[in-house]
Structure formats: C-alpha cells, structure tokens
Amino acid sequence: AENPLASTVSIRQAAARALRAKDGEMPKADARHSRFLPDWAPYGVVAALISACVLGVAAAALWVEAERNRQAAETTTQNLALVLAEQIGGLFARADLLAQSASNYYVHALRRRDVDQDPIDAFLADEVRKLPEARSLRILDENGVALYGSDGQAGMNFADRQYFIEARADPVPRPVFAGPLIGRVSNDWTLFLVRRIDAADGRFVGVASVTLRLDGLERIFSRLDLGPGGLVVLRYDDLSLVVRHPHVEVSDADGGNRRVSSELASLIARQPEAGTYSAVAALDNLHRVFSYRRLADYPFFVVVGRATSDYMADWRRNAAFVALLAVLTIAVTFLAAWQLSRSSLRLKAAERRWRFALEGSAQGVWDIDVARNAAYWSARVGEQLGYAEGEYRDTLDERWARMHPDDRAPTQAAIARHHAGEDASYAAEFRLRHRDGHYIWVESRGMVVEKGPDGQPRRVIGTDTDISERKRNETQLIEARLDAEAANRAKSAFLANMSHELRTPMNAIMGMTSLILRRVDDVALREQLGKIEQASRHLLDVINNILDISKIEAGHFALDCVDFCWGGLADRLAGLVAPRAVAKGIAFTIEAPPEIENLHLNGDPVRLMQILLNLAGNAVKFTAAGGVTLRVAVGEPCGGDVVLRCEVA
Numbered sequence: 001a002e003n004p005l006a007s008t009v010s011i012r013q014a015a016a017r018a019l020r021a022k023d024g025e026m027p028k029a030d031a032r033h034s035r036f037l038p039d040w041a042p043y044g045v046v047a048a049l050i051s052a053c054v055l056g057v058a059a060a061a062l063w064v065e066a067e068r069n070r071q072a073a074e075t076t077t078q079n080l081a082l083v084l085a086e087q088i089g090g091l092f093a094r095a096d097l098l099a100q101s102a103s104n105y106y107v108h109a110l111r112r113r114d115v116d117q118d119p120i121d122a123f124l125a126d127e128v129r130k131l132p133e134a135r136s137l138r139i140l141d142e143n144g145v146a147l148y149g150s151d152g153q154a155g156m157n158f159a160d161r162q163y164f165i166e167a168r169a170d171p172v173p174r175p176v177f178a179g180p181l182i183g184r185v186s187n188d189w190t191l192f193l194v195r196r197i198d199a200a201d202g203r204f205v206g207v208a209s210v211t212l213r214l215d216g217l218e219r220i221f222s223r224l225d226l227g228p229g230g231l232v233v234l235r236y237d238d239l240s241l242v243v244r245h246p247h248v249e250v251s252d253a254d255g256g257n258r259r260v261s262s263e264l265a266s267l268i269a270r271q272p273e274a275g276t277y278s279a280v281a282a283l284d285n286l287h288r289v290f291s292y293r294r295l296a297d298y299p300f301f302v303v304v305g306r307a308t309s310d311y312m313a314d315w316r317r318n319a320a321f322v323a324l325l326a327v328l329t330i331a332v333t334f335l336a337a338w339q340l341s342r343s344s345l346r347l348k349a350a351e352r353r354w355r356f357a358l359e360g361s362a363q364g365v366w367d368i369d370v371a372r373n374a375a376y377w378s379a380r381v382g383e384q385l386g387y388a389e390g391e392y393r394d395t396l397d398e399r400w401a402r403m404h405p406d407d408r409a410p411t412q413a414a415i416a417r418h419h420a421g422e423d424a425s426y427a428a429e430f431r432l433r434h435r436d437g438h439y440i441w442v443e444s445r446g447m448v449v450e451k452g453p454d455g456q457p458r459r460v461i462g463t464d465t466d467i468s469e470r471k472r473n474e475t476q477l478i479e480a481r482l483d484a485e486a487a488n489r490a491k492s493a494f495l496a497n498m499s500h501e502l503r504t505p506m507n508a509i510m511g512m513t514s515l516i517l518r519r520v521d522d523v524a525l526r527e528q529l530g531k532i533e534q535a536s537r538h539l540l541d542v543i544n545n546i547l548d549i550s551k552i553e554a555g556h557f558a559l560d561c562v563d564f565c566w567g568g569l570a571d572r573l574a575g576l577v578a579p580r581a582v583a584k585g586i587a588f589t590i591e592a593p594p595e596i597e598n599l600h601l602n603g604d605p606v607r608l609m610q611i612l613l614n615l616a617g618n619a620v621k622f623t624a625a626g627g628v629t630l631r632v633a634v635g636e637p638c639g640g641d642v643v644l645r646c647e648v649a
Contacts, residue, residue, distance in 0.1 A: 040341040047337035051330040058326045062319050066312065070289065073311040074276050077291035080224055081274070081304040085293040087220060088234065091133055092193065092298050095210045096175045098127050098137055099195035102208040103173070106139050106148075106197060110205065117148065124150040133216035135183070135190060139197070140164065141206040153185050158209070163194040167207045170196060177299065180214055180242060189214045191242060214243045221245035225524045229286050229307025237299045239265065248283050259283070264290065264303070281305065314535060321539065328498065332491055339487035346480045350473045364464040366446070368396065371458050375399070384442070384466045386435030404431035404439055411444075419448065419457055426460070429467065443467045495546055503543045510536045564605040566632075566644075567597045573609065573630070577616045587627030588620060596634060601642060612646060619648045 105123055109115050120139070128137040128150040138149040144159025158164050163178035170176070179191040191212040199205045221232035222245055234242040241257040261279035268275070274293045281288060288305035295301060364381030368374070375396055382392030385402075394402065403411065407430035418426035425447040431439040446462020513533045520526055570590050581588035612630065619628040628648065635643035 040345065043337040043341040043344065047334050050333045054326050054329050054333070058322050062315070062322060065318065066315055069311050069315050073289045073306045073308075074291065076311075077289055077304045077306055078274075078276055078293075080226070081291040081293040081302055084221070084224070084232065084302045084304060085295050088217070088300065088302060089295045089298060091131075091212075091217075091220075092175070092295070092300075094131050095134060095193045095212060096195065098131060098134065099175065099193060099208040099210050101127055102137055102139055103195055103197040106206070106208070107199060111200060117154070120148040121150065121152060121154075124148055128210075131210075133212055133220075135211040135213050136185070136209075138209045138211075139206055140209060142168070142204055147206070151185065156184060158184075161192075163192050163209075164207060167194045167196045168204060172196075173198060175298070177236075183211060191217070217243045218245045218247060224304070226304070226306050227310030229288065229310045231281060231284075231286075231288060231290075231303075231305035231307075233303040233305075234300055235260075235303065237294075237301070239268075242300065244283070264292070268292070268301075278308075314531065318535070325542075332494060336487065336491050340484065343480050343484040343487070346483075347477060350476045350480070364466075366462055366464060368460045369458070370456075370460065371452070381464050384440060384464065385432060402433045404433070407431055426462065440466055441468045441471045443470075495549060498546070500547070503540060503547075506536055506540050506543060510540065559604040559607060561602055562605065563600060563602050566592070566599045566601060569605055569609060569612075570597075570632075573612055573616065576613060577620060577628075580617065581620045581628060584620065584623070586620065586623055586625065588616070588629075589627065590630045590632070592632040593634070596632065596644070599642070601644075615646075615648045 102124060106120070109120060124137045124139070128134050136149055136151045136153075138146050138151075138153070140158055141147050144157050144161070144164045146154050146156045146158065148154060161178065161181075163176050166178075167176045173196040176194045176196075177192065178194065180189045181192065182188065183190040191214060193210040193212065195208045196204065197206045197208055217234060221234075221243070224230065224232060226232070232245045234244075236242060239258050239260050261281070263277045263279040267277050272294060274291070276289070276291045278287070278289050280286065287308045289308065289311070290303055290305040292301050292303040364384055365378040366381060367376040373396060375394070377392055377394065379389040379392075382389065385392060400408065407428075411428040411430050414423070414428040415426055417423045425445065427443070427445045429441060429443050432442050434440050443465045444462060445465075446460050448457040448459070449461050450457070450459035452458045510533060513529050513536065517526060517529050517533070520529065570592065574588070574590055578588045616628060616630055631647050631649065633645045635645045637643060
C-alpha cells in the first residue's frame with residue numbers, strides 16, 4: 001500500500017504465474033503430491049484401519065467366546081466323567097456284593113449240609129432282583145459246572161471260560177471281570193463279574209458269577225445330555241472296549257475294540273487317573289472334547305465326549321451374526337469414507353481454484369486525494385470492469401454510482417470506522433457494475449497514508465481485487481458442506497433402519513421362545529430354550545445400542561421416565577453378574593437398606609441398568625480373588641427427587 005510501483009511489479013509476476021497455470025503447468029508442490037499420494041488415500045487408509053479394528057474386535061470376541069465354549073465343554077465332560085465313574089463303580093460294587101452274598105450263602109449251606117436246589121435258586125433269584133442291571137446270579141462248582149442259578153439254569157459247564165480259570169487260579173477272593181461275551185444262556189452281550197468261593201477249610205469249592213446287561217449300562221449312559229454327537233465309552237485298563245453309547249457294532253477280527261486315538265493312549269500313559277483332551281473318535285470320525293476317569297476300585301475307566309459341532313452350534317450362529325454386523329459396519333465405514341473423500345475432493349478443488357485465482361489475478365491499485373476529490377485508478381482496475389487501458393476514468397461520485405445499492409451503506413460504514421481510528425485499515429467487499437451491465441465482486445483494502453492538520457484523512461491508497469471467483473467458490477463450499485452433512489445423516493438413518501429391521505425378527509424369536517417355554521416341561525429342552533432366550537436378549541441389547549448410537553448422532557437421544565422398583569432391578573443385575581463372578585470363583589453381593597428394596601422410582605431403568613452392569617461387570621472382570629460388592633444408599637433429596645448413591649467395592 002505504501003509503494004504502488006512494487007505492488008504493480010508483484011501484480012505482473014502473479015499474472016505471469018496465472019498464464020502458466022492456465023496453459024496446464026501446475027505448481028511443483030501440487031504435482032509432487034498428486035504423483036505420490038492421491039487425495040482420497042487418507043480417507044481410504046482411515047477406513048481400512050477402522051475396518052481392521054472392527055474385524056480384530058469381532059475376531060477377538062469370537063475367539064474368546066469359542067474358548068469359553070470349549071472350556072465349558074471340558075468342564076461338562078470332566079464333571080460327567082466323575083459322576084459316571086462313581087455310578088459305574090457303585091454298580092460294580094453292588095454286583096460284587098451280590099457275588100459275596102451268594103458265596104457266603106453257599107458256604108453256610110455247605111457247612112449245614114443243606115444244599116437243596118430250590119432254596120438256593122430262590123435265594124439267588126431274590127438277590128438278583130436287587131440289581132436291575134444284573135441278568136443272572138449263578139454258583140459254579142470247582143469244576144465249572146453251574147450248580148445253582150437265579151435263572152434256573154443248571155448243569156452247564158463254564159470251565160473253559162477265562163474268568164473261571166482266573167478266579168480258580170487266584171488264591172485271594174476278589175472280583176474278576178470278563179467280557180463283553182455272548183452269553184451261552186442269554187445269547188446276548190454280557191459283562192461277567194466272578195468271585196472265588198472258598199470253603200471254611202480254605203478249599204476252592206467254586207465261583208459266584210454275576211452277569212451284567214450291557215444294554216443296562218447303555219441306558220445309564222443314555223441319560224446324559226451330551227447332544228446329538230455325544231459319546232460315552234467304558235473301557236478296560238488295556239483300552240479294550242466294554243460298551244459304547246451310542247452303540248456301534250465292532251468285531252474282534254479287525255481289532256476295533258482296542259482302537260483308540262493316539263491322544264488318549266499317550267495321555268493315559270502320563271495321567272492314568274483322569275484327563276481331558278481333544279481328538280477325532282476312531283469309530284465315527286467326529287471331533288470331540290473328551291474327559292476320562294479311572295474307576296476307583298475296578299480295572300475300568302469311563303470316557304465322556306462332547307462333539308465340537310454340538311457345543312459350538314450357538315457360537316457358529318453368533319459368528320454369522322457378528323460377521324454380518326462387521327460386514328455392514330465396514331460397508332458403512334467405506335461408504336462414509338467415500339462420501340467424505342468426494343466432499344474433500346470438491347473442497348480441495350475449490351481451494352485449488354481459489355489459490356490459482358489469487359496467484360494469477362492482478363490487483364488493481366487506486367490512490368485517492370481526498371482534499372481535491374480526485375482519484376487515480378490503475379489499468380487493472382479498469383480491466384476488472386471490462387475497460388481497456390486508459391478508458392476507465394471514473395470520479396469518486398461515479399464510483400459510488402457504479403456500486404450496488406445494497407453495498408453502499410456497509411462500505412461507507414467500513415470507511416468511517418477506519419477514518420475514526422477504530423480499524424487499523426479499511427476493508428470492504430462490494431459489487432461493482434461491469435461495463436456490460438453485470439456486477440462483479442470486489443474486495444477493496446486500503447489505509448490512510450496522509451492526514452491533515454485537523455486529523456482528517458487527506459490521502460488514501462489501496463487495492464481492488466476481483467473476488468467474483470471466490471464468491472462462487474464459497475457457494476460451492478457451502479454446497480459441499482451440506483453434502484457431507486447429508487451423508488452423515490444418511491449413515492445415521494441407515495443405522496437406525498438397520499437396527500429396527502433386525503429388532504423385529506429378534507422380537508419374534510424371543511416371543512416364540514417365551515411361548516414354547518410356557519408349554520414345555522422337559523428340563524433339558526427348557527434349559528436349551530432358556531439359552532436361546534438369553535442369547536436373543538443379549539443380541540437385542542446390541543441392536544438397541546446401535547439404535548442408541550444413531551439417536552445420539554441424530555440428536556434425538558432422550559432418557560425415559562417410567563415407574564420401576566429398585567428390588568426388581570437389583571434382582572436382574574444379580575442374575576446377570578453373579579454367574580460371571582461364580583465362574584471366576586469370587587462372590588458378588590448387593591448391599592442395600594431394607595427401606596429401598598420395595599422403593600418405587602420414576603426414571604430410566606434401562607440406562608441405570610446399563611451403568612450398574614458396566615460398573616459391576618468391570619469390577620468382576622478385574623477382580624482376581626475375594627468378592628465384589630455393590631452398595632446402595634439413599635442420599636439427600638434434591639428438588640423433591642430421590643437420590644441413590646451406588647458404589648462398587
């Protein structure tokens with residue numbers, strides 16, 4: 001402003017740069033930027049990072065859930081193996097008691113020389129009825145001939161049976177097991193328990209034989225709820241198969257009755273009493289989680305297996321739903337990134353045009369002599385208004401007449417503020433009428449460079465810049481911002497619509513599950529339906545959270561005001577948090593004074609439940625030992641409202 005000649009030189013240099021840009025030469029910095037990094041790249045990178053985070057979180061959540069299911073399956077098989085080992089051990093103990101009772105009765109009969117057939121057969125029949133799983137109870141003499149039997153079968157010779165040979169050779173009376181064998185009388189698969197009988201003088205006088213039904217053992221196994229792919233096996237110490245549920249016919253010729261997985265064989269060698277492993281069953285090629293346990297007093301162990309396809313069924317459904325949500329989230333993220341990149345490209349294009357306009361446009365210089373009411377206009381000022389060099393000679397009055405009527409008052413006010421010393425310089429934007437009749441926008445800047453003795457301005461120098469292009473760019477910027485806001489609203493609307501669409505079938509699932517629960521009495525089925533209902537409620541909470549996000553972004557989120565009871569809310573909270581605490585081996589309690597148990601409140605119980613559930617859930621998550629306590633107290637009333645103070649310790 002102080003040196004018009006220097007301003008003229010800079011104007012000419014800017015004009016030369018504008019001509020080069022017009023001919024296709026871009027600034028070097030922009031050329032390098034365009035060559036190495038596209039404008040949309042940052043948005044793509046951010047979208048990719050968000051997508052990677054979404055996938056990572058989803059994968060981590062699914063992995064944690066899968067591990068939890070696997071651990072639950074291991075715990076289930078371990079507990080069932082323990083219970084089953086005790087049941088089978090108890091069954092064998094009762095069978096052994098039958099054999100001992102028969103032995104004692106026979107020894108006493110020998111001592112009394114009262115060995116009539118009918119009384120002894122009747123006694124054996126009465127004894128065998130005490131054990132439903134037993135098929136028969138017999139007494140064989142020292143030559144293996146059946147003398148007496150609960151089934152009335154006598155005279156058959158069992159001297160060639162291995163169990164008779166072993167019992168006769170063993171000087172100590174103890175249970176000897178054999179089988180499964182095809183019974184000579186029953187013609188069915190049978191497990192034999194045999195005990196040696198010695199007379200009062202120590203002579204071997206025979207054996208007491210109890211035959212056990214394999215189908216009876218299978219009925220015991222079938223009571224376990226292990227799913228369609230469940231498996232229960234009873235094996236000898238040498239891994240030979242005794243009974244399997246579900247039943248599979250296996251011949252001795254192919255060696256299948258001793259065919260076990262390498263995992264079981266190696267683990268039993270290291271841990272002979274109990275263990276857990278995962279393997280593919282040799283007989284049906286199903287992958288399962290197995291737990292085995294050795295019977296305390298007998299040469300057997302039980303193996304309980306749960307198929308991976310059974311205990312991971314819910315996980316697969318959840319995985320499909322999580323994958324769908326992840327895909328939708330990623331799609332929305334990339335759509336938003338695409339919209340933002342388009343808006344950014346438009347903004348950058350507008351900024352680039354504006355920068356080129358500033359670099360290429362020449363500023364018109366003016367010099368006004370206020371005392372003589374004279375004005376000097378550079379040639380660029382005339383060019384801005386469509387005049388050739390030397391043609392534009394407006395006076396100050398003609399300049400004011402050329403200005404748009406709506407812009408005169410604001411411009412005069414800006415000049416007055418500068419002359420009064422309120423502003424350090426003068427700046428105003430207004431419209432001037434072009435030679436052909438249309439208006440152009442001009443940014444005028446200047447300052448007083450000379451004042452008279454009375455302090456009034458005498459000379460003012462400044463510049464005029466054609467800002468018509470900038471005004472058009474500002475309009476485009478507004479449109480671009482509106483487009484970006486519309487894209488964000490579209491995203492929020494999409495999340496809201498998606499949440500509503502997902503919640504409708506979820507409510508149907510929960511409703512039908514509730515109806516079925518009212519009509520079903522089977523405990524196992526009710527437990528499975530309860531799991532479905534619990535999972536549905538969890539998914540509904542996730543959907544509601546998505547809907548809350550869309551409401552927050554849309555500015556429509558509001559708290560509910562409904563009547564509720566603190567006691568019911570506390571019970572629901574305990575029902576959700578206590579199982580997690582028990583699973584970690586810690587305690588979870590809620591301490592509240594009796595007067596608030598049935599206290600009726602008005603507020604938003606859902607949000608309050610979310611807050612308390614997050615506090616208590618995090619406390620349980622990060623507590624390794626001891627317990628977690630939620631304390632509730634009534635605080636000082638505030639404006640007629642009830643104040644509850646909740647703390648987690």
